[in-house]
Amino acid sequence: MMLSRSEIEDAAGILAVAAEQARPTDQLTGRYPGMDVGDAYAIQKVNLxxxxxxxxxxxGHKIGLTSEPMQTLLGVDEPDFGYILDDMVLANDSTAQWARFCAPRVEPEVAFLLRAPLRGPNVTVHDVRAATSAVAVALEIxxxxxxxxxxxLRDTVADNASSGAVVVGEWVPYSEHLDLAASRASLRLNGHEVDTGLGSAVLGDPATAVAWLANSLSEFGTELAAGQFVMSGSFTTAAFVRSGDIASAAISGLGVVSVRFA
Incomplete structure (x- = not known):
């Protein structure tokens, strides 16, 4: 870590105020040019x-930067992660207050509900499938x-991997018959499809992303706990939303979720 403890606390405070007031701030890496990824996760931990x-x-937990285009954009070769709090979870077909966000976008994802803990290192896709009780279509804001x-990458990691909120659909019991890598997602705004993609866009298979997260968290002495869920990463691009928009995500075999922004 390159930053002092006081700098980490100060940076966390800047992000906390920005979130509370829904007023974005300038890049932390501009203010703290020596900040590395370890510092960024330390900042995230302070706000947690x-x-x-x-x-x-x-x-729950979220995984970001799972697609090759997003990794190329930020010049990285692996995803990042953040946490999901209880008050970040919205009911399907509910209304979200657009003004609570700074610049919201939406993405379609698969959420994994765990019936058993996953603790790395060396967690495999097989382990993820064995520990998963159900999956659901989800829309991440x-x-x-x-x-x-x-x-x-350092800015988004510090900012809880750019988490906002999540809308999770009905849980579907997980079985080997669900081929999540081949499943197709459709992202719609106001009834119009804006993008579509396959589960294979998420590190080849969404379950691979969950295994990556479990192994990465082990470096911080943390596990994925039973009863928690994991947002495994977007099948498509992220679309901006405005007040009045209705966003929805459909994934083959899992159903549809939607949210209105007021």
Whole structure:
């Protein structure tokens, strides 16, 4: 780690204020040019502790930057991750207040509900499938507290992997008959399809992304706990949304979820 503890605390505070006021801030890497990825995860952890101290709890995890185009854009060769708190989960077909976000976008994903913990290292796709009780179509609302989405890997990691909220559909019991790599997602805004993609866009298979996360978290002494869910990464591009929009995601074999922005 390159930053001092006080710099890490200060950076976390800047992001916390930006989130609370829904007013984005400039790149942290501009303010702290020596910040590395380890510092970024330390900043993320400070704000997690802040939320837990306020009575919120972790119900899931998210994986970002799973697609090759996004990795190329930020000049990285692996995904990143963040946490999902209880008050970040929205009901299907509910209304989200657009003004609570800075610059929201939506992505279609598969969520994995775990019946058994996963703790790395050496977690395999087979382990993920054995530990999964159900999967669901989900719509992630990604949001960047960094102004104009002009960010680096370090900026987005510090900003909880640009997490905003999630809409999770009905849980479908998991079985080997569900070929998630071959499943197709459709992302729609106001009834019009804006993008479509296959599960294979997510590191070849969404279950591979969950295994990657379990192994990565082990470096921080953390596991994926039973009862938690994992957002495994987007099948498509992320589309911006505005107040009044209705966004929906459909994944073959899993159903449809939607959310209205008011």
């Amino acid at each position: 502790a802040r939320h837990l101290g306020a009575g919120r709890c972790v119900v 990604v949001d960047s507290r960094i102004r104009d989405w002009k960010l680096t």
